[in-house]
Amino acid sequence: MITSSTLRRYRSVAVVVLAIAAISASLGTVVYAGNFFLYDENDLVNAEPERRALVIGNGQYDHLSDLPSPTVDAKDVGDVLASIGFEVTRGENLDKKGMVDKLAEFTAKLKPGDTAVFYYSGHGADLGGNFYLPKDASHPTKSSKQQLANQSLSEAKVIADLQEKAVGDGSEGAVILIIDACRNFPAVGKSSGSEGGLRAPDAAGIVALYAAGFGQIAFDRLDDTDADRNSVFTRALLPLLKAQGLTVDQIGTDVRTKVASLARAAGLRQIPGVYAQNETPIVLNPSGSSLPRQQTVRGGSQDSAESPDNGASETECDRLAADPDDTMKVASVAGVSAFRLDGLAALEACQTAVNDHPDEVRFQFQLGRALSGSKRYHEAIELYHKAAERGSAAALNEIGRSFQLGRHIPRDRVQAMEWFRKAADQGNAAAMHNIGLLLANDNDHQEAFSWYQKAADKGSSEAMYSFAALYEEGKVLPRNPGLASTWLERALNRGDQWTRGELRSAPGNWSEETRKSLQKRLKDAGVYHGSVDGLFQSETQTALDAVFGKT
Template sequence: MRMRIVHIRAVLSVAIFVGLWGSAGVAHADKRVALLIGNARYQNAEMLTNPPNDVSGMKAALSQAGFTIIQPENDLPRQGMVQALRAFETQATTADVAVIYYSGHGMELNGVNYLLPVDARLASDRDVEDEAVTLDRVLRSIEGASRLKLVILDACRNNPFLPRMSRSNANRAVSRGLARVEPAGTNTLIAYSAAAGTVAADGDGLNSPFTASLIKRIVEPGIDVRIMLGNVRDDVMSDTGNQQQPFVNGSLGGGVLSLMEAPASAGASPAMDALFGEAAQVWPALRGSTDVGELETFRKRYANTFFGELADKRIKELSVPATTKTAPPVVPQTASDPAAGQKQAAAVTPVRPAVPPPETECDRLAAGPLDPDRVGAGVLFGQIDAARAVAACNDALHQYPGTRRLLFQYGRALDAAKRHAEAFATYQQAFAAGSLAAAHNLAFLYREGSGVPRDYAEALRWFRKAADGGYANSYVSIGYLYELGLGVSRDYTEAMRWYRQGADRGDVESHANIALLYEGGKGVKRDYAEALRWYQKAADLGDTNSLASLASYYNNGRGTAKNPMEAADYAFKALERGSEFELNELLTNAKAWSPRFHSEMLLKLKARGYYDGPITSSFNEQARAALRKLAGR
């Protein structure tokens, strides 16, 4: 036994050394995501030269800076821009740092900034709101990021649409360049390539002067983003003979926030994920030990990890008389092949109740709405009270060890608490017990790079495991990988095939994604009537975003005759269900909705007691307050 103690402690010593040595490199503990859009091939204006090169250069710079998701897009029509922003919004919601970079044409109308898709015609100033994308819409796509929301606009080029654009109203101010707009959100910066109302140069090189400087400056380690953008300004002014002056709007809190982190010092403490990795390697050899001394050494080293908790439980078990001991929990090994963890878990039979336990506090706080094992309705991931759920599920597993649904729910609670590495190990344990929902969530962690290195191929493998077992939501996730080309070649036809399989199994997201493919003409002929039909199916299944899409379709007569009454009905339902997207559309893009739609919405608000003002063809401040109240804001 003495030799075994020496062996375990030697492993601990090596693990500590590796953890300290491995932390000396550049660290990116936070999640950084970026969407890059370059619009060059304008269908109704002269083609731009630089945007594809700008996107390529920015992608290389951000990759070097450690961004975990970089989504490059070129030559997007309006619908493509909206879809790209919607998809990126999902990534930004869970990110610490989110960046949107745009290279192409932009313009200002009545103090509102617009980015111009490649299919814009802009025959009249009235067309701008319908054919372009507002800067507000771009900002909404990154508002979920926690530390930094950065929008970079190389969009102040000389606009070829302006000279030929007819004016419907002399009071509608259309100017070159972009307006200086102060973002309303916190921790938000907007970087413009040129001062308000002025035009930016394209330059003679592969990139514009603004983007050429960005590519160079982004990768400078340890420079605060505000200073970095100031250096870009100085570069551009020098390169253009003071003819072009970039500027930045917004504000950040105190402290240094760099896009390219400085290398950590050699004496820095290992990160929690590194500690967890060490513990995962050591624990399988130690978990059966009866030596309290070596268990105590392990527990102290990994006190803040899941495995430290297991060591503490093992120590307590060894203090209980043999006749009343219970079997230790099964913890699968965190191996490079997750199947190894499954085999290891299967080798030991966990203590399980003869019948599923009754509803627990863990069920009420962390059950997955799509988990077939759930008890009760379940809780949306974003609504999990992480601290309470972790404690409740830990208590439930003490009372009902090895219960499949409780293991999965404990994993969800840890996931919500951003203890991703521990969530990964717990999901593995739940999968070993037969949880299809756990397989789906393991795939999601691989897709997002949370707790494990990002690996789209591994994500696809785990999504397929869940789908093979009939877990409906995994079909749409596989389709999503094919639609965006993540880990596989982009294939809209294959995406549609998976979405249809998901829809056949009642998955609501699959219905909505089929609608989006028909709307964008991806893999199928563009068909707004068919998109409308699928949005209706998704809305009938409870999808709030599809209600918002239906409101837009009926308002604009897309795929059906214009019907402001139907549009108002769907918009009202979307707001009633708390649609943040619909609320923002009505508050910030009111001109996109018809006068009759406005009056119909006011009638509905009045009938439900939210509004007692006049019925008009626009929203006054009282009406805006009523819309917020309806949406629960």
């Protein structure tokens, strides 16, 4: 099972799982030697982030029932991904060795910062973890649970391999799994596996999209007259992959709504499982324009550390790229968290703002955020340094994050802490929270607690979320679901988009007691009139929206 502590520990890691694997890279020399791929490490360091996908469809089985859709589904998904700029590696009706070799071939091409999509369609089973079944897998009635697991490809291995290559150095690569599996799979011996949808992945920083919820059937056809070439899930997915500008989170929400509607109309039940823990938005088919890759952006100065009213009024750059914790942002905008910032959409607006107002340091900083959101870290860091020299505490914090995450520079915890402290000295709440996170990672929980408190007092919604997590987990502070819900509500009131996203897509990360306590608080606020049952369905979600960004 995924624990809240596991998830929160890696809040800054951007990994997405939807059952697709996409990443593409120019690696220079890559040599295959037996089971190993050898590459020039310098090529990996210097290459720009790429987008690649591994797409596998298993429909013909030696000992299991054949499936009509997987090979067609995989072809169609692969074609769409290729059409929107992914380099696609394909596999069809593979045995165990073929699946392992194809995964190794794919991961050998990945490098830190890449976007990787893994798509699998075929039989799958919960065997003490999610497993994708190769064409030569034994029939479950003739195998033990362990035997069948040994014959299959584990989801844990897929995630671990892709995470290690795309985000293993702390860079903001993305791993996206899209899984169309578990079609009425039979029980495994006396210790049965799942007869329906797979479990959410036991990994941190994941966005996962599964064709069906745990224990449900993922249907190939709605009824005997259904002539669609694709499974119910994939037919809903394909047009969303093509759509320009949609984030992975939006794709997950829309495909879930569409599949549930199709199934319900046919008298069936299939609700895709969506699990989102990415910090920054991931757009598979970008629609925004961007700056030329080698363009260097230069800005001007600003002395004030307060929300400016001088020089320039609210602009599109402010609306798209202002940092919620930046004291230099205009007061009329709430700001956009890194989790929601669309770098590509913000680039043009912020470049225009810098050109029109070269003396506004906030635009210089916000253009840096747009570049960072587009994974152009080398340009972003240059801008952050310029903004920091002119008094931007938010830029100091971002330089610290660059050292913390290894964005275009070597990871360096000491340097990260030094820059965070410089920003905190200037009153930046995000930096105070980041200091707390570093101290917590060093097991200095009491000192971390004091920094969380400072950040929360400054209005940091991330620190409020951290307090909620501490009271939920009961390791540093005594477990208290009531106080956990109090801090969750405060984070929501401050407009923390991470908190809102988690309570929308993965409320089960929080205990039933905490969920009930939050529902009671929503009742007391007069925005919720349903049962206090811990079920975060439509009425609770509407109430959460009502308090979001209230203060």
